[in-house]
Amino acid sequence: MLVASKGVLVQCDPSIKALIIQIDSQSPGIILEELDDTHLLIQQDKVEIVKNELNKLLSKNIYDPFEDDSRM
Amino acid sequence: MEAISDRLFNEHTTDNLQDDPSLLTIILDVSPSGWFKIQNVISIQDVVKSLIVYLNSHLSLNNSNQVAFLITSPLKSKFLYPKLDNSNIIKDSVSKDMYRQFKIVDDIILEELNQFLNEMIDKIENNKRSTLTGAISLGLTYTNRMLTLDQSILTTTASAMTTTSLANSNQNSSNITSSSSTSMKSRMLIISANDDDDELTYIPLMNCIFAAQKMKVSIDVAKLGFKNSSYLQQASDATNGIYLHIENPKGLIQVLSTAFFIEPNLRPFIILPANSNVNYRASCFITGKAVDIGYVCSVCLCIMSKLPEKCPACNSEFDKKIIEQLNRVPQIRKKRKLESNGNGNNENNNN
Amino acid sequence: MSSNLFKTTVNEYLESLPKTVQSKLYEAPATCLSIYRLLSPMAKFYIMSMIFNEKPVNLRDLNKWCKPSSRKLEYEALKRLKALHLVEYDNKGSHIRLHSNFRKNFRDCLTGTQKPNAFGSISLTNDKHKVDIKFLDKFASQKWENILHFMVGTESTTTPSKSVLSLLQLGGLMENKNGLSITNSGFQFLLQDVNAQIWTLLLQYLNLTQDLNMDPVDVLNFIFILGSLELGKSYSVSSLSETQRSMLADLRDYGLVYQRSDTSGRFYPTRLATTLTSDSAGLKTPSMAVEQALGEEAEETAQERNIQESIIIETNFKVYAYTNSPLEIAILNLFVHLRTRFANMVCGQITRESIRNALYNGITADQIIKFLDSHAHPQMKLLAKERLDKKIEFDTSNNINTAGGAPQSKNENVISQHKLEIIPPNVLDQIKLWQLELDRIQTFEGYLFKDLANQQEYDILSNYASELGVLIWSDKVKKKFFVTKDGMSQVADFANRKLKR
Structure with a gap:
């Protein structure tokens, strides 16, 4: 029987x-289905949350020398 | 990470078809001998008319496209456009309402052409070699100047164009800022009716071809007349140009607007009408005549039809023994008699 | 590349016009010439090869010209030409022909046999109050910068006229929140170069003309005629139509033409108008153009030059801009973290945060780079040129040409990759990387189809979806595929019909 599920x-x-899978493990209910290596199906209303969390995680890895400068 | 760096480079090459301005240099060969032979097929006026329309269509491609027109005869070669001295007032040779950018160019060319032809008729002599190579070098030096000079001034309207480019030719270009993104491309079109190849000087022509290769200038040739010119064929073959022998010049404008209209930035994407049977002839360094079989110096690769002591181009001495061997007149062997003593009849000299 | 931007927007506008309007457009030779110049090089080549051909051309012949690897270019060109109705296919679809009006008028334009006044009629009498190019350039740059200053919000500027304000609002460049304030697209507009900016406003103006009962054909014709006029010459008003005369007042507000008064019998096009249909690289900014035109005269002021070309970028991302113009500083503030301001200069640094802010506001990395390129200090350009020359010299000395000549052509690609790098390459790449950072994930709303009965069903449905163009992802093995929200209803209907059978 053909099923069509709504998502993003x-x-x-x-x-x-x-990283998204990691975010999902911390706050479950985001990922609906893993499709393949490069595609995921997630809940519609969780898109913003995913983007924000992703930004936070990625920014942790960035070295910002200018911040050090301004403290001087 | 590899995916990201790939995208970065892909973004560089999305624009493979730039619309760069280009410079077209037309060289018209008016040596009387060639034109006389085809006088029943077409006259110079008709060819010039087609050329003018072709020029206009080149200028219509892009606001910043430019044109240079050279004329060559056994007497001398000269720039018809751009004119260096603004002294003469230009008559209206074409319709007053023509687009001004076209009109200015066309008027100057037609007026200068008439003047040149009048001069030539008075001073013509026979047996002079064609100065086509000289014209090609003039065109290439002008191209070089245009390509390295600042382009940004020249892309304003036509009136600003003529005044500022003339000012630049008199001044040094030190106070001009260099443009960053547009790069001018250029090509050359030679129209010749000369059938006699010996009139062309081979070595200067080859030097011009190498210079054109370095500058990425393609040389196209539209050959009227009856025979193919092997030197000009080599020129277009070496510079990624088009060589066409036009048998029916009455349709010249059609050929010009199709085959010869391929701009330099379009050439990598279009299949050019290629000439597969180019006659790669050369001419002897010493005598200047065309040579099919000859001698080659192993140091500088210059081609000779007879053997001197030293190479004329690089002055390297040739091995005397080999010269003797090559210079030897072939011995005719007497027919061996069908007798027993066959050893004394061979007259081969052993060296 | 931003010159291509304005071309695509104008092209889009022209393609959206109905066929009859386009046919009327092609009656004017100036329009034909301008439209021709806006096409891609491949399209121009095709048109030129058909201009002097009386008979329709066989499509296969056109195909033969194009190399198989560049088939895409040919396809694009033909598509564009068809959308502009410049070419007509015959019944069998094997031959194409040029639009006859276009062909006739363009040919006339090339051979000089076109209608009189097609390219404006130059005034024959002398003007008592003659203006020279310098004045025109000053006038144009004043008007134009006024508009830009107003958008940025510098206090000392006079407000532009009402028509300009309404254009800015309608174009989405400014919005009315407690007085006019700039929008995201307004920011992008500021970073474009002048040609693209003028066309954006003119296209807005064209959209307005429908409401004002002005014939869009007339308006377009006049705009294209303006693009073909000669700078410094005055043209008489008498050859213009009613609509075109009323346009003159509006064009004066934008700085495109100069007319002494509303009743004056002549007008002067400014540099902004005459370079409408040319490559924007030739027209950096109006005030730069002034400086260049005066290059031969000794009174070229250093200050004029420094206003526009004043940015120095170091490899450690520090930026120094020798400018006092509030417009420049406001624009720089969009993507540079400005730290200190001196009497003749501002300095700051390009940081991840500053670029990110700009990117969030809708500005693309390309726009930032183009802006920095065009406003770079001459010293940077000199340095870049030296570096480029050294590179080329190094290359050619390693590929010494012998009498053969063939080796040179193989290395064409290598040498052509050496472009003039004005901005330090690490800054350039880093800005692009920061933009890519924001695009790490792409999201699509829609529906996932799964649990399909058999392979055949999967094939049928996914093929249908991809033909519609709504299929985003599919997997043959798992028998699942994803379609967009908009395409869902169609695919669902199709699936229901299929399953009921």
């Missing part, structure tokens, strides 16, 4: 996919 398709690279 996320296209990304494998590393980002792993």
